[in-house]
Amino acid sequence: MGTLSTPLISLPIQANPEAPTVKSDNRNRLVFSLIEQCTSLRHLKQVHAHMLRTGLFFDSYSASKLFTASTLSPFSSLEYARKVFDEIPEPNLYTWNTLIRAYSWSTEPSESVRNFLRMLCESPYFPNKFTFPFLIKAATKLSRLGVGQVFHGLVVKSSFGDDVFILNSLIHFYASCGDLDLAYRVFVRISEKDVVSWNSMISGFVQGGCFDKALELFRELEAENVKPNAVTMVGVLSACTKKKDLEFGRWIRLYIEQNGIKMDLTLSNAMLDMSYLIMTWLPMWVTLVCKIYV
């Protein structure tokens, strides 16, 4: 298998990219593998140049591979990714979604919405189940209730109203906009809730200052035999801390130990916050952090 230590210039140029063969499939796989191995923008640009020379870039699936790397790689920039996207003659739906996702994570979430509208106008594609979580994420970052509600309407009209990923995004969106009533209405209508549904609603209640409702929901989760995880416990601990409910906080500490909830840094920090209220927790927190990181 080739590596980036092999100069890309040594790769033979495919004479006719329009005629796929077993040999060309192997060549494509080599290029995809090189994309995955890129460790700098310079490497990625080398692969990009090679794909332009061989014509591989003009295959929409191959172009999507390069574009995804240009948006996800820690060394890349959205500016370069955007240039890559603009060169793709006919971006497929996956590539459009990747562009919308990239902007939803960025400091320009409005570009996510703008490019979604471009996709509707300029491409033959309609949004799919992957498009909406990115759009709702952008609306959440924009804190625009009206924008998110438009997406919610589209979700229902597009028959994705049962998709738990999309509905969980909507719970988080409505709670972030401060509309806990709408968030809860989405939550109760999910027919097959998963742990993220519960976590989204519990943390939504905590962020909205409804600590009792958060703890009540945790008891409901228990009654429904849903297995909580570290994120659930961060929400519940946060509610106890803010409510200064030491008794429930102690119970939660035991619950985490007895149920083998996997500790991570965020949960350790949430326990530390609680430990300011219960100083006896401090030695335990230090021990836990040492176990994880030392």
Next chain:
DNA sequence: GTAGGGTTAG
């Protein structure tokens, strides 16, 4: 043919 959601405080 590739993919999507939730977490602490400061």
